Amino acid sequence: MIEAALKPKPGDMLQKSMRILLIEDNLGDQRLIEEILNESSGQSDLHWASTLEDGIEAVKKDDYDLILLDLNLPDSDGIKTFQRIYDAAPMMPIVVLTGTDDEKVGTKALALGAQDYLIKGRVDSYSLGKSVRFAVERRLAAEKIERYQAKVARSELFASLGTISAAMVHELSQPVTVINLGIENVVHILKESQCHPEAVSQLEDSLRSVHQVNEIINKFRKFGRNTLEKRVDEVNFQDAADKIIKFLNPSMRQARMEVTAELSDMPPVRCGRDDIEQMFLMLIQNSIQAVGGKKGCKLVISGTFDGTDVDLLFSDNCGGISMEDQKKIFQPFFTTKLVSGGTGLGLSIVQQIVSKYDGSIRVSSTDGHGTNFFVTLSVDAEGGGKNE
Ligand SMILES: Nc1ncnc2c1ncn2[C@@H]1O[C@H](COP(=O)(O)OP(=O)(O)OP(=O)(O)O)[C@@H](O)[C@H]1O
Numbered sequence: 429m430i431e432a433a434l435k436p437k438p439g440d441m442l443q444k445s446m447r448i449l450l451i452e453d454n455l456g457d458q459r460l461i462e463e464i465l466n467e468s469s470g471q472s473d474l475h476w477a478s479t480l481e482d483g484i485e486a487v488k489k490d491d492y493d494l495i496l497l498d499l500n501l502p503d504s505d506g507i508k509t510f511q512r513i514y515d516a517a518p519m520m521p522i523v524v525l526t527g528t529d530d531e532k533v534g535t536k537a538l539a540l541g542a543q544d545y546l547i548k549g550r551v552d553s554y555s556l557g558k559s560v561r562f563a564v565e566r567r568l569a570a571e572k573i574e575r576y577q578a579k580v581a582r583s584e585l586f587a588s589l590g591t592i593s594a595a596m597v598h599e600l601s602q603p604v605t606v607i608n609l610g611i612e613n614v615v616h617i618l619k620e621s622q623c624h625p626e627a628v629s630q631l632e633d634s635l636r637s638v639h640q641v642n643e644i645i646n647k648f649r650k651f652g653r654n655t656l657e658k659r660v661d662e663v664n665f666q667d668a669a670d671k672i673i674k675f676l677n678p679s680m681r682q683a684r685m686e687v688t689a690e691l692s693d694m695p696p697v698r699c700g701r702d703d704i705e706q707m708f709l710m711l712i713q714n715s716i717q718a719v720g721g722k723k724g725c726k727l728v729i730s731g732t733f734d735g736t737d738v739d740l741l742f743s744d745n746c747g748g749i750s751m752e753d754q755k756k757i758f759q760p761f762f763t764t765k766l767v768s769g770g771t772g773l774g775l776s777i778v779q780q781i782v783s784k785y786d787g788s789i790r791v792s793s794t795d796g797h798g799t800n801f802f803v804t805l806s807v808d809a810e811g812g813g814k815n816e
């Protein structure tokens with residue numbers, strides 16, 4: 429088992445708390461806002477900046493769901509404080525905190541793009557809570573639009589790549605089969621004719637390479653076919669994982685790593701068995717391939733099913749992925765395994781499957797340590813993806 433403290437639960441990534449930046453120099457006001465926030469909005473992650481410059485630095489470095497801005501700071505005052513922070517982060521919602529005699533400035537800030545203004549001294553859990561809720565709604569709406577746009581872009585990309593893959597498989601399969609059979613026959617004939625053993629050995633090397641080409645063709649075949657295939661079975665996730673773990677046992681032993689699935693509590697799920705097995709295969713294979721000689725490597729697969737959503741977590745300690753690569757791993761053909769013949773299609777195939785079930789896949793990884801893949805699949809009462 430991976431250390432409990434390090435091990436998140438399936439679905440963890442979805443419970444994000446609100447990130448709020450409070451730009452306020454007065455310590456008393458900072459404390460007050462913190463107290464009111466605790467009362468009103470539940471889960472929030474409050475950050476402080478006490479000057480405008482610090483605030484601008486903070487919004488350039490990090491993403492916030494809401495900025496609470498005192499207009500009178502040691503290094504800036506009045507409406508220009510708002511303008512400068514707005515220029516630095518035009519997409520972040522800003523709620524302005526004004527003095528009692530400063531309502532006009534608050535109205536001006538609204539006209540210039542502030543989400544709201546609150547009068548200091550009259551801020552209560554209701555008004556602040558409302559601003560926070562508004563920011564939450566805004567974030568959810570933006571995330572929804574982003575997810576939808578990404579989904580459309582992905583399905584267009586997958587559709588064209590699927591067509592190219594299918595055409596490529598069609599063109600390559602037959603000649604590769606002919607080469608394969610030809611070499612097998614010659615090896616057979618040479619073995620019977622007692623020829624030089626070196627000739628047979630070289631041909632057997634060629635045959636292994638042809639098998640490798642065949643595996644790559646098969647990956648393209650899956651990629652081309654997945655978008656079309658829809659099946660509904662009663663899938664026992666523990667059995668599906670065990671089947672793949674057994675299949676990958678030789679490579680696991682070679683890598684000296686352990687894979688365990690803790691899915692026996694999950695009730696059967698009505699979805700495509702091939703899809704689920706394919707997903708397990710791609711994700712488990714990736715962990716095994718990441719080991720690269722390290723000792724004590726493990727992958728633990730855990731999951732839940734609440735009747736609608738399947739949440740799975742693939743958690744390994746096989747070395748992790750650099751921040752730079754994490755941004756690229758879901759792109760078709762991105763691979764760090766060029767030497768060993770990776771095609772960079774494994775995670776794209778998983779993503780294709782996940783989008784079929786109107787789900788999501790996210791990665792969280794610590795370079796030098798390990799990787800968590802969070803997978804969510806939505807399954808309606810009839811089985812299959814909601815979007816089918
Ligand atoms: N568990 C993991 N640990 C470390 N790196 C990973 C892990 N999973 C994926 N990666 C990284 O993501 C990249 C893309 O993975 P993907 O499965 O799409 O392609 P691949 O494994 O390189 O090739 P293929 O799966 O087609 O044989 C990998 O090359 C690897 O760098």
Ligand SMILES: [Mg+2]
Nearest residue numbers: 710714774775
């Ligand atoms: Mg892979």
